[in-house]
Amino acid sequence: MRILILGAGPAGLTAARTLRDLAPSRSVDPAITMVSAESFPPYSPPAMADHFLTGREETLYWQGKNVCERLRVDYRPGVPVEAVYPDQRQVLLQDARYLDYDKLIIATGSRLHAPLEGYNLPGVYNFKSLAAALELIDHVKHGDVKDALIVGAGFIGVEVAVLLRALGCAVTIVEKQWLMPNILDEETAELVHHDLERRGIVVRQHTEALRFSGRSRVKGVKLVNGDVLLADAYVAATGVKPNVDFLDGSGLDVGWGVRVDNRMRTNLADIWAAGDVAETFDRMSGERYVHAIWPNATTQGEVVGRDMLGFSSDYEGAEKMNSMKHLGLPIMAVGESKGRDTLRRRDGDTLRKIFLDDGRIVGFRLAGDIRGAGTYRALMLKGTDVGRFGEELLDPRFRISRCVSPDVLYH
Numbered sequence: 001m002r003i004l005i006l007g008a009g010p011a012g013l014t015a016a017r018t019l020r021d022l023a024p025s026r027s028v029d030p031a032i033t034m035v036s037a038e039s040f041p042p043y044s045p046p047a048m049a050d051h052f053l054t055g056r057e058e059t060l061y062w063q064g065k066n067v068c069e070r071l072r073v074d075y076r077p078g079v080p081v082e083a084v085y086p087d088q089r090q091v092l093l094q095d096a097r098y099l100d101y102d103k104l105i106i107a108t109g110s111r112l113h114a115p116l117e118g119y120n121l122p123g124v125y126n127f128k129s130l131a132a133a134l135e136l137i138d139h140v141k142h143g144d145v146k147d148a149l150i151v152g153a154g155f156i157g158v159e160v161a162v163l164l165r166a167l168g169c170a171v172t173i174v175e176k177q178w179l180m181p182n183i184l185d186e187e188t189a190e191l192v193h194h195d196l197e198r199r200g201i202v203v204r205q206h207t208e209a210l211r212f213s214g215r216s217r218v219k220g221v222k223l224v225n226g227d228v229l230l231a232d233a234y235v236a237a238t239g240v241k242p243n244v245d246f247l248d249g250s251g252l253d254v255g256w257g258v259r260v261d262n263r264m265r266t267n268l269a270d271i272w273a274a275g276d277v278a279e280t281f282d283r284m285s286g287e288r289y290v291h292a293i294w295p296n297a298t299t300q301g302e303v304v305g306r307d308m309l310g311f312s313s314d315y316e317g318a319e320k321m322n323s324m325k326h327l328g329l330p331i332m333a334v335g336e337s338k339g340r341d342t343l344r345r346r347d348g349d350t351l352r353k354i355f356l357d358d359g360r361i362v363g364f365r366l367a368g369d370i371r372g373a374g375t376y377r378a379l380m381l382k383g384t385d386v387g388r389f390g391e392e393l394l395d396p397r398f399r400i401s402r403c404v405s406p407d408v409l410y411h
């Protein structure tokens with residue numbers, strides 16, 4: 001069996017590892033080939049900032065630099081896929097070579113989504129891949145960047161702001177809503193705001209960028225209010241978009257991402273998709289969506305590996321879940337950031353908020369003290385009615401056994 005994996009991120013690599021781990025119990029020994037547009041060993045995007053600050057490699061190359069050798073994966077880095085031909089069971093690479101497959105995994109992740117004119121001008125950087133991030137960091141480490149301007153304050157924008165500040169740049173971050181609006185409610189975001197300001201980062205919230213201006217090179221960022229902001233380096237961090245362009249004409253069902261069922265199968269036989277490229281469904285609401293976070297990518301990669309070998313593998317659905325440890329205070333954001341009812345406790349820089357609909361937890365935000373996160377998440381996923389506990393729930397020592405026996409919860 002020839003298995004071809006497109007993409008060497010956490011989704012693709014987890015699929016490869018799962019296949020290698022489980023194949024012997026099915027008495028098969030698949031030939032696994034993995035291609036990547038980038039020329040590095042498989043790496044962890046969340047570990048890039050730490051790598052640039054400390055030089056550490058062990059978290060960046062999270063499975064070891066020689067992981068492909070260990071897993072007996074024929075790794076072909078540095079050549080993007082150009083097209084997929086499912087009828088011929090072939091993939092065309094950009095260097096005009098064809099690769100044959102029996103089973104195909106699409107795990108090409110996501111790239112910068114910048115609905116902003118001028119984002120592709122020379123001089124506009126992004127942090128969506130190691131290659132892109134290196135361009136910016138080389139520039140910074142050569143001392144060419146005294147001040148940096150970041151457009152977009154999602155978790156990537158905030159991470160880049162903190163990194164560039166730590167590397168000695170003056171940093172301004174511009175955001176049309178509040179900090180990390182897709183993850184945090186405005187009150188929790190205020191704590192992040194204070195943290196960034198304490199580091200000397202200038203935060204301009206509720207400030208919308210209109211375009212990166214310039215003819216042959218970026219010269220500034222024009223705001224909707226007409227102001228123009230100038231810097232030595234500009235970073236676009238306005239969102240991410242699945243890497244699906246090369247699938248045009250393949251017959252695969254593609255919406256925002258590659259649409260898959262609850263076993264990560266696409267609409268075409270013997271083709272699966274996993275990770276940031278896959279459009280799955282939300283575990284709580286059932287809504288179809290791309291939840292571009294690490295745990296979803298690795299879980300989906302594992303589901304693909306299991307399903308391909310005929311192991312039971314129903315995917316439970318993607319979760320909205322972010323934990324931030326690189327800021328001055330730990331933050332845990334799970335599920336929705338609002339509900340019909342809110343329980344709230346604030347004590348200085350410690351904030352706990354639990355959002356409920358009809359007595360059931362639909363999300364929570366913890367900042368400063370993230371104790372209780374596991375309990376709240378378990379109750380949320382189970383849909384347990386906790387309305388009767390009211391403010392007691394906010395106690396970090398609240399025990400799951402108060403509302404349900406472990407038998408009921410886990411079976």
Ligand SMILES: Cc1cc2nc3c(=O)[nH]c(=O)nc-3n(C[C@H](O)[C@H](O)[C@H](O)COP(=O)(O)OP(=O)(O)OC[C@H]3O[C@@H](n4cnc5c(N)ncnc54)[C@H](O)[C@@H]3O)c2cc1C
Nearest residue numbers: 007008009010011037046080081108109275276292293294
């Ligand atoms: C700076 C940063 C910080 C992050 N921090 C967090 C965090 O704290 N917590 C969290 O949960 N998530 C975080 N994420 C998100 C997380 O990294 C992603 O959800 C995860 O990497 C997705 O894995 P993936 O395998 O689907 O895609 P990717 O990691 O994007 O890998 C995609 C792979 O596909 C390859 N590829 C792309 N196009 C082609 C092509 N045409 N042909 C061949 N190969 C191709 C790429 O080269 C790459 O090897 C962060 C992301 C970034 C960028």
